[in-house]
Amino acid sequence: MNDYTTILREHNLKATPQRLEMTNALFMNGHVTIERLYELMLKKFSSISLATIYKNINLMLEASFIEEVKLPNAKSVYELTKETHSHLLCSKCDKVQDIVLNLTDVTRRASNAANFNISKTDLVLSGLCENCS
Amino acid sequence: MNDYTTILREHNLKATPQRLEMTNALFMNGHVTIERLYELMLKKFSSISLATIYKNINLMLEASFIEEVKLPNAKSVYELTKETHSHLLCSKCDKVQDIVLNLTDVTRRASNAANFNISKTDLVLSGLCENCS
Protein backbone atom coordinates (compact mmCIF):
# COMPACT_ATOMS: atom_id res chain seq x y z
CA MET A 1 0.00 0.00 0.00
CA ASN A 2 1.83 3.10 -1.24
CA ASP A 3 1.21 6.76 -0.37
CA TYR A 4 -1.58 7.35 -2.80
CA THR A 5 -3.70 4.47 -1.58
CA THR A 6 -4.17 6.30 1.68
CA ILE A 7 -4.74 9.68 0.09
CA LEU A 8 -7.29 8.31 -2.34
CA ARG A 9 -9.22 6.66 0.48
CA GLU A 10 -9.12 9.81 2.54
CA HIS A 11 -11.04 11.39 -0.32
CA ASN A 12 -13.50 8.49 -0.39
CA LEU A 13 -12.08 7.20 -3.62
CA LYS A 14 -11.39 3.50 -3.91
CA ALA A 15 -7.74 2.75 -4.50
CA THR A 16 -8.15 0.83 -7.73
CA PRO A 17 -5.14 -0.28 -9.78
CA GLN A 18 -6.20 2.11 -12.52
CA ARG A 19 -6.26 5.07 -10.15
CA LEU A 20 -2.98 4.14 -8.58
CA GLU A 21 -1.42 3.99 -12.02
CA MET A 22 -2.97 7.36 -12.92
CA THR A 23 -1.44 8.97 -9.87
CA ASN A 24 1.85 7.25 -10.65
CA ALA A 25 1.78 8.51 -14.23
CA LEU A 26 1.10 12.04 -13.00
CA PHE A 27 3.86 11.74 -10.42
CA MET A 28 6.38 10.51 -12.95
CA ASN A 29 5.42 12.78 -15.86
CA GLY A 30 4.40 16.02 -14.25
CA HIS A 31 2.10 18.04 -16.46
CA VAL A 32 0.13 15.84 -18.84
CA THR A 33 -2.77 16.31 -21.21
CA ILE A 34 -5.75 13.97 -21.20
CA GLU A 35 -4.60 12.28 -24.36
CA ARG A 36 -1.04 11.83 -23.08
CA LEU A 37 -2.37 10.36 -19.86
CA TYR A 38 -4.51 7.98 -21.88
CA GLU A 39 -1.46 6.87 -23.85
CA LEU A 40 0.52 6.34 -20.65
CA MET A 41 -2.31 4.37 -19.08
CA LEU A 42 -2.70 2.15 -22.12
CA LYS A 43 0.84 0.88 -21.56
CA LYS A 44 -0.22 -0.64 -18.26
CA PHE A 45 -3.91 -1.25 -18.88
CA SER A 46 -4.26 -2.12 -22.51
CA SER A 47 -8.05 -2.05 -22.40
CA ILE A 48 -8.67 0.95 -20.17
CA SER A 49 -11.53 3.11 -21.34
CA LEU A 50 -11.04 6.78 -22.09
CA ALA A 51 -14.22 7.31 -20.08
CA THR A 52 -12.41 5.96 -17.03
CA ILE A 53 -9.71 8.57 -17.51
CA TYR A 54 -12.24 11.38 -17.73
CA LYS A 55 -14.29 10.12 -14.80
CA ASN A 56 -11.23 9.85 -12.59
CA ILE A 57 -9.79 13.15 -13.68
CA ASN A 58 -13.04 14.82 -12.69
CA LEU A 59 -13.32 13.00 -9.39
CA MET A 60 -9.72 13.82 -8.53
CA LEU A 61 -10.27 17.45 -9.46
CA GLU A 62 -13.30 17.61 -7.16
CA ALA A 63 -11.22 16.11 -4.39
CA SER A 64 -8.46 18.68 -5.09
CA PHE A 65 -6.17 15.74 -5.42
CA ILE A 66 -5.06 17.00 -8.83
CA GLU A 67 -5.26 20.38 -10.56
CA GLU A 68 -5.91 21.58 -14.06
CA VAL A 69 -3.53 24.09 -15.62
CA LYS A 70 -5.00 26.13 -18.44
CA LEU A 71 -2.34 27.22 -20.90
CA PRO A 72 -2.56 29.87 -23.63
CA ASN A 73 -2.77 28.33 -27.11
CA ALA A 74 -2.55 24.79 -25.81
CA LYS A 75 -4.63 22.06 -24.25
CA SER A 76 -5.00 21.92 -20.50
CA VAL A 77 -2.56 19.82 -18.53
CA TYR A 78 -3.13 18.07 -15.21
CA GLU A 79 -0.82 17.54 -12.28
CA LEU A 80 -0.86 16.29 -8.71
CA THR A 81 -1.70 19.07 -6.28
CA LYS A 82 1.38 20.44 -4.59
CA GLU A 83 2.58 23.68 -3.08
CA THR A 84 0.99 26.72 -4.76
CA HIS A 85 3.10 27.66 -7.75
CA SER A 86 3.17 29.40 -11.10
CA HIS A 87 4.08 28.04 -14.52
CA LEU A 88 6.60 28.72 -17.23
CA LEU A 89 5.56 27.70 -20.72
CA CYS A 90 8.11 27.53 -23.51
CA SER A 91 6.47 28.67 -26.73
CA LYS A 92 9.00 26.78 -28.80
CA CYS A 93 9.27 23.32 -27.21
CA ASP A 94 6.00 23.51 -25.23
CA LYS A 95 7.68 22.43 -22.03
CA VAL A 96 5.84 23.37 -18.85
CA GLN A 97 7.89 24.13 -15.76
CA ASP A 98 6.91 24.86 -12.19
CA ILE A 99 8.16 27.95 -10.46
CA VAL A 100 7.46 29.05 -6.93
CA LEU A 101 7.02 32.80 -6.88
CA ASN A 102 6.07 35.09 -4.08
CA LEU A 103 3.08 37.00 -5.44
CA THR A 104 1.97 38.67 -2.22
CA ASP A 105 3.05 42.07 -3.46
CA VAL A 106 1.11 41.73 -6.72
CA THR A 107 -2.03 40.38 -5.07
CA ARG A 108 -1.90 43.09 -2.41
CA ARG A 109 -1.68 45.78 -5.06
CA ALA A 110 -4.52 44.23 -7.04
CA SER A 111 -6.59 43.73 -3.93
CA ASN A 112 -6.21 47.36 -2.92
CA ALA A 113 -6.74 48.80 -6.36
CA ALA A 114 -9.94 46.90 -7.08
CA ASN A 115 -11.35 46.16 -3.63
CA PHE A 116 -11.09 42.51 -4.34
CA ASN A 117 -10.60 39.66 -1.90
CA ILE A 118 -8.11 37.42 -3.68
CA SER A 119 -7.88 33.77 -2.73
CA LYS A 120 -6.15 32.19 -5.69
CA THR A 121 -3.73 33.17 -8.41
CA ASP A 122 -3.19 31.51 -11.78
CA LEU A 123 -0.07 32.73 -13.49
CA VAL A 124 1.50 31.43 -16.68
CA LEU A 125 4.64 33.06 -17.99
CA SER A 126 5.32 32.31 -21.64
CA GLY A 127 8.57 32.67 -23.50
CA LEU A 128 11.69 30.72 -24.32
CA CYS A 129 13.20 28.17 -21.99
CA GLU A 130 16.90 27.80 -21.30
CA ASN A 131 17.41 25.31 -24.12
CA CYS A 132 15.36 27.15 -26.72
CA SER A 133 16.74 30.66 -26.35
CA MET B 1 -17.37 53.97 -41.44
CA ASN B 2 -16.45 53.59 -37.79
CA ASP B 3 -13.11 52.80 -36.21
CA TYR B 4 -13.28 49.08 -36.63
CA THR B 5 -13.85 49.18 -40.36
CA THR B 6 -10.36 50.53 -40.79
CA ILE B 7 -8.77 48.20 -38.29
CA LEU B 8 -10.41 45.16 -39.85
CA ARG B 9 -9.19 46.16 -43.29
CA GLU B 10 -5.70 46.75 -41.99
CA HIS B 11 -5.74 43.09 -41.03
CA ASN B 12 -7.00 42.10 -44.48
CA LEU B 13 -10.40 41.28 -43.11
CA LYS B 14 -13.44 42.54 -44.97
CA ALA B 15 -15.54 44.88 -42.90
CA THR B 16 -18.78 42.94 -43.11
CA PRO B 17 -21.83 43.96 -41.09
CA GLN B 18 -21.49 40.75 -39.10
CA ARG B 19 -17.89 41.51 -38.15
CA LEU B 20 -18.67 45.09 -37.30
CA GLU B 21 -21.43 43.90 -35.02
CA MET B 22 -19.11 41.33 -33.45
CA THR B 23 -16.57 44.01 -32.64
CA ASN B 24 -19.36 46.21 -31.36
CA ALA B 25 -20.67 43.43 -29.14
CA LEU B 26 -17.18 42.86 -27.78
CA PHE B 27 -16.69 46.57 -27.25
CA MET B 28 -20.00 46.95 -25.41
CA ASN B 29 -19.88 43.74 -23.39
CA GLY B 30 -16.23 43.28 -22.58
CA HIS B 31 -15.42 39.64 -21.82
CA VAL B 32 -17.83 37.29 -23.56
CA THR B 33 -18.01 33.56 -24.14
CA ILE B 34 -18.67 32.13 -27.58
CA GLU B 35 -22.23 31.24 -26.69
CA ARG B 36 -22.92 34.67 -25.22
CA LEU B 37 -21.51 36.31 -28.32
CA TYR B 38 -23.76 34.11 -30.43
CA GLU B 39 -26.79 35.21 -28.41
CA LEU B 40 -25.81 38.86 -28.78
CA MET B 41 -25.29 38.48 -32.52
CA LEU B 42 -28.64 36.76 -32.99
CA LYS B 43 -30.35 39.91 -31.78
CA LYS B 44 -29.03 41.80 -34.77
CA PHE B 45 -28.62 38.99 -37.29
CA SER B 46 -31.38 36.53 -36.62
CA SER B 47 -30.01 33.97 -39.04
CA ILE B 48 -26.29 34.26 -38.39
CA SER B 49 -24.54 30.91 -38.34
CA LEU B 50 -22.58 29.78 -35.33
CA ALA B 51 -19.90 28.76 -37.82
CA THR B 52 -19.53 32.41 -38.77
CA ILE B 53 -18.90 33.27 -35.14
CA TYR B 54 -16.22 30.61 -34.83
CA LYS B 55 -14.58 31.49 -38.13
CA ASN B 56 -14.42 35.16 -37.25
CA ILE B 57 -13.23 34.54 -33.73
CA ASN B 58 -10.36 32.49 -35.12
CA LEU B 59 -9.49 35.01 -37.81
CA MET B 60 -9.57 37.86 -35.32
CA LEU B 61 -7.40 35.89 -32.92
CA GLU B 62 -4.84 35.27 -35.66
CA ALA B 63 -4.86 38.96 -36.44
CA SER B 64 -4.38 39.72 -32.72
CA PHE B 65 -7.43 41.88 -33.03
CA ILE B 66 -9.02 40.03 -30.14
CA GLU B 67 -7.66 37.83 -27.36
CA GLU B 68 -8.78 34.73 -25.57
CA VAL B 69 -8.77 34.68 -21.79
CA LYS B 70 -8.64 31.24 -20.23
CA LEU B 71 -10.30 31.19 -16.82
CA PRO B 72 -10.09 28.53 -14.11
CA ASN B 73 -13.29 26.48 -13.85
CA ALA B 74 -15.02 28.43 -16.58
CA LYS B 75 -15.27 28.72 -20.31
CA SER B 76 -12.89 31.00 -22.16
CA VAL B 77 -13.94 34.57 -22.79
CA TYR B 78 -12.91 36.84 -25.63
CA GLU B 79 -12.21 40.55 -25.69
CA LEU B 80 -10.83 43.21 -27.98
CA THR B 81 -7.07 43.50 -27.67
CA LYS B 82 -6.05 46.43 -25.51
CA GLU B 83 -3.18 47.37 -23.24
CA THR B 84 -1.57 44.33 -21.58
CA HIS B 85 -3.48 43.59 -18.42
CA SER B 86 -4.39 40.96 -15.86
CA HIS B 87 -7.81 39.71 -14.80
CA LEU B 88 -9.86 39.48 -11.66
CA LEU B 89 -12.44 36.72 -11.57
CA CYS B 90 -15.17 36.71 -8.94
CA SER B 91 -15.84 33.13 -7.92
CA LYS B 92 -19.32 34.06 -6.72
CA CYS B 93 -20.84 36.20 -9.50
CA ASP B 94 -18.38 35.15 -12.23
CA LYS B 95 -17.69 38.74 -13.18
CA VAL B 96 -14.40 39.30 -15.01
CA GLN B 97 -12.60 42.58 -14.46
CA ASP B 98 -9.51 44.06 -16.05
CA ILE B 99 -6.66 45.27 -13.92
CA VAL B 100 -3.43 46.82 -15.07
CA LEU B 101 -0.62 45.54 -12.90
CA ASN B 102 3.09 46.10 -13.13
CA LEU B 103 4.54 42.60 -13.22
CA THR B 104 8.12 43.49 -14.13
CA ASP B 105 9.35 42.52 -10.69
CA VAL B 106 7.69 39.10 -10.82
CA THR B 107 8.81 38.36 -14.37
CA ARG B 108 12.34 39.47 -13.56
CA ARG B 109 12.50 37.17 -10.57
CA ALA B 110 11.08 34.27 -12.60
CA SER B 111 13.38 35.00 -15.49
CA ASN B 112 16.45 34.97 -13.27
CA ALA B 113 15.44 31.94 -11.24
CA ALA B 114 14.72 29.74 -14.23
CA ASN B 115 16.84 31.22 -17.01
CA PHE B 116 13.73 31.90 -18.97
CA ASN B 117 13.13 34.60 -21.55
CA ILE B 118 9.61 35.77 -20.73
CA SER B 119 7.56 37.54 -23.37
CA LYS B 120 4.01 37.22 -22.13
CA THR B 121 2.20 36.87 -18.82
CA ASP B 122 -1.27 35.48 -18.22
CA LEU B 123 -2.50 36.22 -14.75
CA VAL B 124 -5.95 35.55 -13.32
CA LEU B 125 -6.65 36.46 -9.71
CA SER B 126 -9.71 34.73 -8.31
CA GLY B 127 -11.69 35.70 -5.26
CA LEU B 128 -14.63 37.84 -4.24
CA CYS B 129 -15.43 41.12 -5.94
CA GLU B 130 -16.47 44.27 -4.12
CA ASN B 131 -20.18 43.42 -4.29
CA CYS B 132 -19.85 39.77 -3.31
CA SER B 133 -17.59 40.06 -0.28
Place this chain on the structure above:
DNA sequence: AACTTAAAGGATAATTATTATCTTTTAATA
Protein backbone atom coordinates in the same frame (compact mmCIF):
# COMPACT_ATOMS: atom_id res chain seq x y z
C1' DA C 1 -11.92 -17.14 3.63
C1' DA C 2 -16.44 -16.52 1.67
C1' DC C 3 -20.40 -12.92 1.50
C1' DT C 4 -22.35 -8.42 0.45
C1' DT C 5 -22.73 -4.25 -1.87
C1' DA C 6 -21.77 0.27 -3.39
C1' DA C 7 -18.44 1.95 -6.31
C1' DA C 8 -15.71 1.61 -10.33
C1' DG C 9 -14.42 -0.19 -14.90
C1' DG C 10 -15.34 -0.99 -19.80
C1' DA C 11 -18.13 -0.58 -23.94
C1' DT C 12 -20.47 2.42 -26.30
C1' DA C 13 -24.25 5.80 -27.09
C1' DA C 14 -25.29 10.60 -26.58
C1' DT C 15 -24.20 15.21 -26.20
C1' DT C 16 -21.48 19.28 -26.83
C1' DA C 17 -17.90 21.92 -29.01
C1' DT C 18 -15.44 22.99 -32.98
C1' DT C 19 -14.07 22.60 -37.75
C1' DA C 20 -14.75 21.47 -42.72
C1' DT C 21 -17.31 21.59 -46.93
C1' DC C 22 -20.17 23.49 -50.24
C1' DT C 23 -23.26 26.76 -52.28
C1' DT C 24 -24.95 31.49 -52.31
C1' DT C 25 -24.18 36.21 -51.31
C1' DT C 26 -21.52 40.36 -50.96
C1' DA C 27 -17.58 43.76 -50.01
C1' DA C 28 -14.05 45.80 -52.37
C1' DT C 29 -11.93 47.23 -56.46
C1' DA C 30 -11.75 48.45 -61.23
Place this chain on the structure above:
DNA sequence: TATTAAAAGATAATAATTATCCTTTAAGTT
Protein backbone atom coordinates in the same frame (compact mmCIF):
# COMPACT_ATOMS: atom_id res chain seq x y z
C1' DT D 1 -22.10 48.50 -63.13
C1' DA D 2 -19.16 44.31 -63.64
C1' DT D 3 -15.74 41.20 -61.60
C1' DT D 4 -14.07 38.30 -58.17
C1' DA D 5 -12.11 36.68 -54.01
C1' DA D 6 -13.76 36.47 -49.58
C1' DA D 7 -17.35 35.76 -46.40
C1' DA D 8 -21.95 34.11 -44.91
C1' DG D 9 -25.08 30.48 -44.08
C1' DA D 10 -26.48 25.64 -44.02
C1' DT D 11 -25.12 21.59 -42.66
C1' DA D 12 -22.00 17.55 -42.49
C1' DA D 13 -17.96 15.88 -40.17
C1' DT D 14 -14.90 15.54 -36.49
C1' DA D 15 -13.24 16.09 -31.78
C1' DA D 16 -13.99 16.36 -26.94
C1' DT D 17 -16.59 15.17 -23.07
C1' DT D 18 -20.34 13.07 -20.58
C1' DA D 19 -24.07 9.64 -19.80
C1' DT D 20 -25.85 5.02 -19.68
C1' DC D 21 -25.81 0.33 -18.79
C1' DC D 22 -23.98 -3.87 -17.67
C1' DT D 23 -20.05 -6.39 -15.51
C1' DT D 24 -16.40 -6.54 -12.25
C1' DT D 25 -14.20 -5.52 -7.96
C1' DA D 26 -12.49 -3.04 -3.61
C1' DA D 27 -13.44 -2.89 0.87
C1' DG D 28 -15.76 -3.81 4.48
C1' DT D 29 -18.63 -7.69 7.26
C1' DT D 30 -19.61 -12.03 8.81
